Amino acid sequence: MYIEINDVSVNYDKPGADFPALDHISLSIDKGEFVCLLGPSGCGKTTLLNAVAGFQPISGGSITIDGKPVTRPDIRYITIFQNYGLLPWRTVEKNVELGLESKSVPKDERRRIANHYLKLVGLENFSRHRPHELSGGMQQRVAIARALAVDPSVIYMDEPFGALDAITRMQLQDDTRRLSVEEHKTILFVTHDIDEAVYLADRIVILSPNPGRIKSIVRISMPHRRDRTSGDFILARDKIFRLLNMKSEETIEYYI
Numbered sequence: 292m293y294i295e296i297n298d299v300s301v302n303y304d305k306p307g308a309d310f311p312a313l314d315h316i317s318l319s320i321d322k323g324e325f326v327c328l329l330g331p332s333g334c335g336k337t338t339l340l341n342a343v344a345g346f347q348p349i350s351g352g353s354i355t356i357d358g359k360p361v362t363r364p365d366i367r368y369i370t371i372f373q374n375y376g377l378l379p380w381r382t383v384e385k386n387v388e389l390g391l392e393s394k395s396v397p398k399d400e401r402r403r404i405a406n407h408y409l410k411l412v413g414l415e416n417f418s419r420h421r422p423h424e425l426s427g428g429m430q431q432r433v434a435i436a437r438a439l440a441v442d443p444s445v446i447y448m449d450e451p452f453g454a455l456d457a458i459t460r461m462q463l464q465d466d467t468r469r470l471s472v473e474e475h476k477t478i479l480f481v482t483h484d485i486d487e488a489v490y491l492a493d494r495i496v497i498l499s500p501n502p503g504r505i506k507s508i509v510r511i512s513m514p515h516r517r518d519r520t521s522g523d524f525i526l527a528r529d530k531i532f533r534l535l536n537m538k539s540e541e542t543i544e545y546y547i
């Protein structure tokens with residue numbers, strides 16, 4: 292397996308006692324797989340994502356990517372946040388070039404790569420604009436283009452579409468699904484939106500809080516192009532909904 296999360300615990304210092312945000316989590320992720328972390332607020336989704344991305348030290352267990360222990364963030368693995376993280380004084384094109392500068396890619400090549408990915412996310416006509424001239428959805432597209440430009444092997448996304456309206460959100464979900472298939476990226480994606488998880492994921496990992504544990508893992512084996520109104524989609528959605536209300540603490544793998 293490409294990403295191995297083995298018996299990982301994370302404790303936070305809280306007044307009175309240590310708080311177990313993650314309690315003995317084990318999960319393996321294949322190269323090219325799209326995994327959504329789903330669960331109620333406070334179940335540890337962001338903590339788990341940050342631990343795998345190297346931002347969050349772990350209290351126990353181990354995390355490896357491609358056989359190497361994760362100890363800090365790595366340029367080969369990119370994180371996309373909800374607030375886009377664009378530099379306001381730079382043009383769209385220059386924002387996309389950012390990661391390439393730290394990889395010392397020559398200027399002409401940087402521009403070529405940036406424009407390739409801007410085209411891929413439908414923003415080829417906005418390369419000279421500044422971020423504040425774009426809508427939230429367009430800004431998040433720039434962030435996605437910037438992430439793809441450095442050709443990362445893993446992309447971490449923490450509720451990246453949380454601030455967007457429903458229609459824009461669905462368009463970006465389409466883009467993300469298409470890009471994950473076409474560019475063969477491994478994606479770990481945090482959401483608390485059931486529909487989003489069913490639309491995007493190859494597997495949905497459902498977490499439960501206090502302490503943060505894996506409650507169940509659901510494989511979504513629908514085709515790459517998913518139909519939000521199909522019977523299979525609604526069936527999967529209902530199953531996840533029921534699991535989220537389930538009392539059992541067992542870890543069960545489901546196939547739909």
Ligand SMILES: Nc1ncnc2c1ncn2[C@@H]1O[C@H](COP(=O)(O)OP(=O)(O)OP(=O)(O)O)[C@@H](O)[C@H]1O
Pocket residue numbers: 303304305310312330331332333334335336337338339483503
């Ligand atoms: N730096 C911190 N110090 C102390 N406790 C923390 C810290 N970060 C998170 N926690 C606690 O750990 C638990 C898990 O938090 P986390 O943000 O990972 O959950 P989440 O599932 O991503 O939640 P949300 O959906 O609300 O973002 C929560 O109870 C939270 O209060």
